[in-house]
Amino acid sequence: MLEYNLNHYYWTSLSNLAVTGSHAWSDAKGASRTLDEESAKWFDNNKRAVINSATATQYVLGNIWGVPTEANIAVIDDIRAICSGIYGDTPKVKPYDGATFVNPFMYYWENTSLNGQVTGLTKKPIYGAYDERTMVGILIKTASFAFTNDEMLNSPWTERAMWKMTNHRWIN
DSSP states (O other), X not given: OHHHHHHHHHHHHHHHHHHHOOGGGXXXXXXXXXXXXXXXXXXXXXXXXXXXXXXXXXXXXXXXXXXXXXXXXXXXXXXXXXXXOTTSOOOEEXXXXXXXXXXXXXXXXXXXXXXXXXXXXXXXXXXXXXXXXXXXXEEEEOEEEEOOHHHHHHOHHHHHHHHHHXXXXXXX
């Protein structure tokens, strides 16, 4: 039994290291002391470890109404907001931390490509990619929100973002 447990621990550790990385590579957000930093790194790494138990569903490609094989993305700095905590403190937070805003067309294309496993407007997708030329891997775990007419009517920011997403030439 001891041999089994040692083997299981060894291979599970290697799998976790390959998928979510080492806790030493994680950010220690807001930690100031060494013990706080170590604890924050373990917490951050365990947050990423939800990827191990996620349900993987591949998109069905090739459908004219499905997701494209390539998509344009933009990474922008998050805004800062001041919130009031229960202790009266006012920390600066990032309200959209980890959020992805999606063109509503993509919402329909994704659901078409999920082959009957349709989801709602809000998804928690996990994307992975690997560039063999540079040997760089990408692992994205995000919360994606599709813009709706209601959101665009109530928010000038959302309306402007949607305009920027769709304002390009379709034909050369």
